[in-house]
Amino acid sequence: MIIADRKPLAELLEMIQDCDRILILGCKGCVTVCNVGGAKEVGILASALKIARKKEGRTLEVDERTLERQCDPEYIEQVKNEVGDYDAVISMACGVGPQFLSTAYPEQRFYPAVNTTSFGGAVQHGVWEERCAGCGQCVIHYFGGMCPIARCSKSLLNGPCGGSAGGKCEISKDVDCIWDMIVRKKTEQGRLEDLLDVKPPKSWDTARDGGPRRSVREELVQ
Amino acid sequence: MRLSYPSNIKVIQVPCSGRVDIIHLLKAIEDGADGVYIAGCLEGECHFLTGNLKARKRVNYVKKVLEELGIEPERVEMFNLSAGEGPRFVEIAKEMAERIQELGPSPVNVQKKAA
Amino acid sequence: MSDLKSGSNLEKVLKAGHFAFTGECGPPKGANVEHLKEKVAHLKGMVDAVNVTDNQTAVVRMSSWAASTIMLQEGVEPNFQMVCRDRNRLAMMSDILGVSAMGIRNMLCLSGDHQRFGNHPQSKNVYDIDSMQLIALAKKMRDEGRFLNDEEIDVPPRLFIGAAANPFAEPHEFRPYRLAKKVEAGADFIQTQCIYNMDRFRAFMKRVVDMGIHEKCSILAGVTPMKSVGMAKYMGKMVPGMDVPDELIQRLQGAGKGKVAEEGIRFALEQIEEFREMEGVAGVHLMAIEWEHRVPEIAERAGMLPRPRV
Known part of the structure; x- marks a missing residue:
């Protein structure tokens, strides 16, 4: 599978600096398996970003959604009615996801939440290594x-x-x-x-x- | 044995500390708690074997998230004690309450009032 | 002359059956030609050829071919080093033609230290081909007069092809086989990693001789005199694939204040003496790191002077 690591929160906060309403889009593919970009991690990121904003005295509205995959147009299409409602969209998929989204919805801004690192597998619970x-x-x-x-x-x-x-x-x-x-x-x-x-x-x-x-x-x- | 603990602590009972996930701890902070801690069984004595060990790792994860956000990681803590140790439960509650008193209100709340 | 592959001094010395003696010189971290010439001057007449390192330890320095050319002008024969880290096959082949055109006749093929150790760890590494394949490439260009893609070269390069061997890296049992592969790929001569663990080197050479590898190439044993106890400890602990026995460190410590460097040289001289008699060893490669000015003394005391004129 594709392995990724989450970007530092500071980098993500910088990306959405001017946003009041965002959507965080997870992916049920590889990034769910390597515990970096599935529904669970979407929830954690949403909460962390909201905490950061509250600390600044600002509010941030965050919606959460996780797609079956972000590397197939048929799943990308599932957000077509709502994608325009946000100031920006954060994708927690590998580098493929935000690119497919950007192509499908050219008017929206998509930010990557993870750094895609390699093709590999789990060598023990919580540890992934490159293989290909x-x-x-x-x-x-x-x-x-x-x-x-x-x-x-x-x-x-x-x-x-x-x-x-x-x-x-x-x-x-x-x-x-x-x-x-x-x-x-x-x-x-x-x-x-x-x-x-x-x-x-x-x-x-x-x-x-x-x-x-x-x-x-x-x-x-x- | 009726022991009293600080009244500003809200106890949420779960069957095992392993039931507490990262998102629960974060949500508590997000929703305005000045601190949050897990009181789990003694290590090695979990009825479900590793629930309290998992809880500790999750607490450590949340500490790191708070650190990344510039919030004192001490606001989140993991304690271990046995179910029979009522006085120890009170001691921990007092210790945590004192720690939070010293830290003051969570930055999340300070800003809310200022706004 | 036609049976010489390159016509280099090193090749001729070895072919004539002399015990070869090579040195080493790192190009400057800048365009300081005078400093380079100064270092080269210490080595003139003291060794048969001088290795010119190629961004050694992945730290940027003057290019090895340029420094080799300057060395040549100073009347010292260079052994041009090329690592696989910084060049793809196009750059390699063009540099091989370039150095040959400049009159450089020895070339040492190396993988190169990973850039993680160097002063630009952010750089992209190349490793288009590996050191084994580089040896074979140089041989193909020289002997077949063809590029890697089989296209003909109008005037092929003339090079005496060298490679490195590290008897102390692991897995130890595989090292003689890897050496044999390098010779099969086309290495004419071999220079080893700095030797400190003599027991392991003796065992390695015995295996090499049993396999008959020494008959197909010239093996030069690597010697680096220890300047200080700190250096010995650093090399043993921090340099991967370097084996510095505790006894050697104790011996250096026992030498007392101000006498460690002399003890380091003495150990090196003892080594050289043993290498002269060791079956399969055709010479010594002296890597006196930033100690070029001590080479004349070491060469003299090791009985290496005068160098043969061939």
């Missing part, structure tokens, strides 16, 4: 099911580099060295020879470097 860099050409099967492009700080295909120590990456003790894990797994499997050939340079033309990506399923296009 969306490079457009999956190669994890060469590396024991682990992605060095997303998980090695230098995206090395022929690692580990000289900074690997104690199973950790040179950039931080909080970051596992994925190449340490790949080598250990291959060694345990008795398949170390899989890592002994020199992997050629990767083509990044399927990644973001090749320009914005687009996927088309002909059988579905109407």
Whole structure:
């Protein structure tokens, strides 16, 4: 899923500085699962913003709503009758949500409440980690099911580099060295020879470097 | 045993401190409470195993939110005591009431009066 | 001459069977040519080639190719370093052609320290290709006369291709294999990370010799004399992949006030003496960090002088 973190409240308050009436729009997709932008977090943000405003001696009217998803026009359409009633709309979806909203309702201002960080999953309750860099050409099967492009700080295909120590990456003790894990797994499997050939340079033309990506399923296009 | 606690504290009973969510604490502040605290069971003695531990984490979350908003995080607190400790309940209530007295009215209320 | 890959002094020294001795010099944090020339002067005639670092520890400095060119003009052979952090494959290939055109004949291929450590941690890192692929790229350009896309190069670059090895990084068991991969990719010579844990290095070299890697490339053992106890502790604790044994720190501490640097040099000299006899080691790479002026003394005491003329 897509992982995100909430923006600091100060940044959000700055965005809606001139607003008296706003709508906070949550999303029931990825951001609900990673507990950053679902109905619950919408309620918490609404309350926090109202507290901040009361402290300033001003009022803020906040309506709350959470859509099924914010990455499909059919759900975006569900707010068409009310979206114009507000001074601004805060979207708690990933970076996709406020863009779909902005396209659908060009006259309204939409602000992102979260910083979208990565594609990943929960490694324990309350902790999410990046697993995929969306490079457009999956190669994890060469590396024991682990992605060095997303998980090695230098995206090395022929690692580990000289900074690997104690199973950790040179950039931080909080970051596992994925190449340490790949080598250990291959060694345990008795398949170390899989890592002994020199992997050629990767083509990044399927990644973001090749320009914005687009996927088309002909059988579905109407 | 009839023990009296400060009358400016409003007690809301819940079956377990784990029932208290972040939004409940925030709403209390938003609606004008000068402080809010949870009195949960002793750690390790939760009937539902981890209710009071969850409550503590939520209190800590709200403390951080208040800090972000420039409001004293001490206005929100977590206490642990056993159900049989009436005097301890009173002691905590007095302690919290005193703390809030010292902090003064919540900035939320100060501005409301000024406006 | 036709069997020489680059014609560099370092290549010729190694080919003639001499025990090689290389130095290191960081370009200035500015366009201070005089300071660079001063540092280079200390190294002239003392070593066979001098590594010119490429934004080392991700701190911006004068470009390694420009500093290498200045060094060349001063009559000292540079070993031009290139890291994968700051350039994509286009910039790499154009710089490889550029340095070769300027007469630079040695090139060391490195991944590069992550920019998190440097003075611009906000920068975007490149890592279009990794150090292994950079070695193979340089070799392809030199030997096949082709770019990465197989297009022909009219005059191919002439370079003696180097790579780094860190026997102290983990997982330890994999390090000889990674070295073998670099040699397979095309490395002509290898310079190791600074060695302090001699036991581990001996074990590493034994494995390297058993695998026959030393027959396919020249391995130069990395030596950095400790200037102070603080430096030893810092390197051991703060530099990932650096192994500084407690015994060495104790030895330096035991040297007493004002004598630590001398003890550090003594340890380095003992190391060099052992490396001369160690199977598979073809030379020493002396990284005297901001201590260029002590290199002549160290070279003299290590019995490295005069350097062979080949």
